[in-house]
Amino acid sequence: MRTAFRFGGIVGMWVLLTSPLSSPAQLPPFSVGDDSDESDEKLPEKVPSDLMEPTVTPRTGSADQFARIFSAELRDIEERQAEILSELDGLPPFVQGTMQPELFGYHSGTARRRPKWVQIDLGEHVKPDAVALFPVTVQIENKPVVGYGFPRRFRIDISDDPNFSDYQYETIVDHRENSRYSPKEAPFLVDGGGLGGRYLRVTTITMWRPEDTATSTAADEVFALSELMVIKGERNIAIGKPVSALDWDERANFWARRYLTDGRTPLGVPSSLEPSPTLGYRCDSEKAVSRWVQIDLEEAVPITEIRLIPANPPNVIPDPTLEFPSMFRIEVSDSPDMRQSDTIVKVATNQLPKPGNNPIIFPIEAGYGRYIRLTAERRNPGPLSFALAEMQVFSDNQNAAFGKTVTAEESVEEGNWSRQALVDGFGSRNQLVGFPDWLSVLSRRGALIGEWREKEEARVELVESTVSKGIRYIGSGAGGLLLLIIIGLARGRSRRRFDLEALRQQIASDLHDDIGSNLSSIALLAELGSSEADEPDLVREELDEIKRTADKTVESMRDIVWLIRPGEETWKQMIARFRETAAKLLRAHEYRFETRGHMHEENLPLDFKRDLFLMYKEILNNIVRHAEAKNVQIELEMNRGRLILRVTDDGKGFNNLDQNFREGNGLKNLRRRAQALGGNLKVRSGSGEGTAIQLNAPIP
Numbered sequence: 001m002r003t004a005f006r007f008g009g010i011v012g013m014w015v016l017l018t019s020p021l022s023s024p025a026q027l028p029p030f031s032v033g034d035d036s037d038e039s040d041e042k043l044p045e046k047v048p049s050d051l052m053e054p055t056v057t058p059r060t061g062s063a064d065q066f067a068r069i070f071s072a073e074l075r076d077i078e079e080r081q082a083e084i085l086s087e088l089d090g091l092p093p094f095v096q097g098t099m100q101p102e103l104f105g106y107h108s109g110t111a112r113r114r115p116k117w118v119q120i121d122l123g124e125h126v127k128p129d130a131v132a133l134f135p136v137t138v139q140i141e142n143k144p145v146v147g148y149g150f151p152r153r154f155r156i157d158i159s160d161d162p163n164f165s166d167y168q169y170e171t172i173v174d175h176r177e178n179s180r181y182s183p184k185e186a187p188f189l190v191d192g193g194g195l196g197g198r199y200l201r202v203t204t205i206t207m208w209r210p211e212d213t214a215t216s217t218a219a220d221e222v223f224a225l226s227e228l229m230v231i232k233g234e235r236n237i238a239i240g241k242p243v244s245a246l247d248w249d250e251r252a253n254f255w256a257r258r259y260l261t262d263g264r265t266p267l268g269v270p271s272s273l274e275p276s277p278t279l280g281y282r283c284d285s286e287k288a289v290s291r292w293v294q295i296d297l298e299e300a301v302p303i304t305e306i307r308l309i310p311a312n313p314p315n316v317i318p319d320p321t322l323e324f325p326s327m328f329r330i331e332v333s334d335s336p337d338m339r340q341s342d343t344i345v346k347v348a349t350n351q352l353p354k355p356g357n358n359p360i361i362f363p364i365e366a367g368y369g370r371y372i373r374l375t376a377e378r379r380n381p382g383p384l385s386f387a388l389a390e391m392q393v394f395s396d397n398q399n400a401a402f403g404k405t406v407t408a409e410e411s412v413e414e415g416n417w418s419r420q421a422l423v424d425g426f427g428s429r430n431q432l433v434g435f436p437d438w439l440s441v442l443s444r445r446g447a448l449i450g451e452w453r454e455k456e457e458a459r460v461e462l463v464e465s466t467v468s469k470g471i472r473y474i475g476s477g478a479g480g481l482l483l484l485i486i487i488g489l490a491r492g493r494s495r496r497r498f499d500l501e502a503l504r505q506q507i508a509s510d511l512h513d514d515i516g517s518n519l520s521s522i523a524l525l526a527e528l529g530s531s532e533a534d535e536p537d538l539v540r541e542e543l544d545e546i547k548r549t550a551d552k553t554v555e556s557m558r559d560i561v562w563l564i565r566p567g568e569e570t571w572k573q574m575i576a577r578f579r580e581t582a583a584k585l586l587r588a589h590e591y592r593f594e595t596r597g598h599m600h601e602e603n604l605p606l607d608f609k610r611d612l613f614l615m616y617k618e619i620l621n622n623i624v625r626h627a628e629a630k631n632v633q634i635e636l637e638m639n640r641g642r643l644i645l646r647v648t649d650d651g652k653g654f655n656n657l658d659q660n661f662r663e664g665n666g667l668k669n670l671r672r673r674a675q676a677l678g679g680n681l682k683v684r685s686g687s688g689e690g691t692a693i694q695l696n697a698p699i700p
Contacts, residue, residue, distance in 0.1 A: 063463055063464075074459060074463065077458055081459070087448060088452075090273070091441050105260060106243070107223075107254075108246070109247030109249045111246060115204050117245065119201035120241045121162070121199055122200065124198060126237065128192040130230075132231065133187065133188040135266070147184025149223055155173070155205060158196065158197035159198070160197045179454065182446060200230060207223055233396070235397060243260045271438070272430055272441075275430060276429055277416070278428075279389065280427070280428055281388050283376070283384070287384075288384045290384070291375070292374065294336070294372065294408065295391065295401045296370065296405045297370050297371070301368070304364055305364055306392070308359065308388055309389040309391070310388065312389065312427070314428070323386055327348055328376045330372065332368065334369050344362075349379075372393050388422060390432060406419040572601065575636065577613065578593070585620045589623075589632050590631045591631065611677050618669060618670060627652060632647070642698060643695070649690050651690050656685050681693070681695055
């Protein structure tokens with residue numbers, strides 16, 4: 001069954017240029033970032049606000065503190081902002097890397113007719129699950145323009161009539177962007193609503209115009225999109241479909257109607273935050289004209305789409321041998337040796353632009369078979385090297401290649417490269433996900449960032465208004481202010497006296513419980529030793545026990561003295577003490593101690609240092625005494641003003657999810673200390689599965 005491949009269903013990545021062109025019609029992209037770890041390109045000195053992720057500046061100024069005391073609304077806003085930042089930490093970021101300029105997107109023309117529209121022909125009547133529009137970022141006169149040409153108000157309609165005559169279409173969404181805080185790099189995603197048709201049209205109602213409205217004119221109004229996706233199941237069925245429009249501008253070769261459905265988006269490979277344990281498949285042949293890699297689908301199935309994910313290893317200098325194959329063919333057959341095979345994809349040299357960090361997608365109109373073989377070729381014998389992170393073979397909406405057996409004529413099997421990594425569900429950096437999940441997450445991230453920015457402006461205004469009111473009240477009652485100051489100072493002294501007394505009581509309790517108990521044990525053992533002088537073996541054992549108890553007493557005394565000694569209260573000393581304690585207590589264990597994030601050099605409050613250290617020490621002591629573990633992992637992370645301490649072991653554990661389980665004094669003490677730190681404690685354990693303890697607390 002020979003099938004013709006219609007070239008045009010290609011997904012790549014957004015290439016960003018750094019040098020502007022002279023013609024104003026030529027709009028090269030702006031380098032807003034790079035998902036590679038090493039780059040020679042420099043970011044602009046001032047990043048556009050639209051591209052900024054939410055960042056929290058220290059809110060410890062007198063105005064913030066004053067407003068926080070008197071405004072419950074301000075406290076609610078900051079609490080919601082903290083929730084947003086916590087959720088954003090679990091969502092993939094907007095990754096913007098490099099792309100080819102000649103495949104930039106659709107751009108409207110100069111016709112004065114309104115409204116402007118662009119539409120795609122899906123080839124048959126379908127009911128899409130969702131529709132996604134991707135904005136464009138360009139550079140004009142050395143200035144970045146985020147969301148260039150993306151209309152402020154638009155409508156998405158679907159119909160079986162290509163002319164969208166009156167009453168012959170249905171509207172999926174009539175959208176108006178009312179918030180100026182929404183990130184303009186985020187894709188617009190809308191549910192299909194169960195509506196169906198063959199043609200899908202985007203109509204602009206309010207065109208995009210430069211922000212400098214004082215100098216802009218109607219001639220500056222444009223309509224531009226990077227990509228239009230129509231999602232059905234796990235696939236983008238708009239790939240390679242014909243595009244028509246009211247008018248278009250293709251003078252600069254950056255823009256073309258067909259680029260609207262070439263699959264190229266600004267945001268790269270659809271992936272999650274889970275890191276990849278593998279890099280993919282790699283072939284390094286010193287001399288050859290062709291090399292193949294093949295997947296056994298285990299049964300003959302219809303083939304509707306093939307996706308090739310380029311290899312893009314992290315933390316490495318770009319390797320020229322890791323090129324995406326420049327000339328190749330893909331065959332399908334019912335025989336492993338490709339007898340009576342059908343060629344469903346054939347790509348000549350330079351027919352494909354470099355994909356960057358994006359998938360290459362080939363829609364297959366008719367394909368059927370059990371074995372899928374990709375053969376990379378070159379015209380003359382010589383070095384032949386190429387790499388792929390993943391190869392997905394879709395049969396309807398399922399990736400039939402996932403986890404299947406891979407064979408290859410030649411394969412590198414070292415350094416996280418392997419044949420089976422070609423079908424393990426991971427790219428070179430992260431786990432791969434489907435279009436629906438990926439778009440949903442990106443859309444959610446955009447909504448959260450927009451909400452955070454709205455909250456931030458409301459917060460700033462609220463701080464200013466609260467302080468202004470306070471100044472007016474203070475100006476009308478200086479005597480009242482003086483009285484408040486006196487009362488505040490008195491309360492501060494009282495609070496300090498109370499805190500000092502509480503600290504004294506706690507130190508006395510520690511000395512009594514720990515040091516006193518150990519000294520009593522030493523006295524008792526000495527008394528027993530004197531009564532057993534005629535039994536030297538028993539005396540020797542008790543003397544050894546006295547020594548161990550004395551050493552433990554000295555160590556406890558050192559801990560208490562360190563905890564109350566002034567001048568050693570920074571994170572640097574704290575981490576050093578943590579490492580020293582782990583080295584002493586975990587001598588019989590294999591353990592790892594890792595720190596992440598920025599450790600500031602400011603002094604730590606005494607009570608915070610004390611509770612955190614004693615909690616940490618109690619966790620390690622519990623592992624030594626009860627866990628019977630071999631390996632221990634200790635992680636200390638500082639992130640967005642929060643401290644996260646994780647301690648995991650592979651010991652015998654306990655089933656704390658059992659309804660009959662009751663926490664002992666050890667866990668109760670840990671929770672009490674976590675509460676004193678203003679944080680929360682999570683304990684996860686199962687019989688024979690080890691124990692994981694995590695503390696999440698604010699950094700003072």
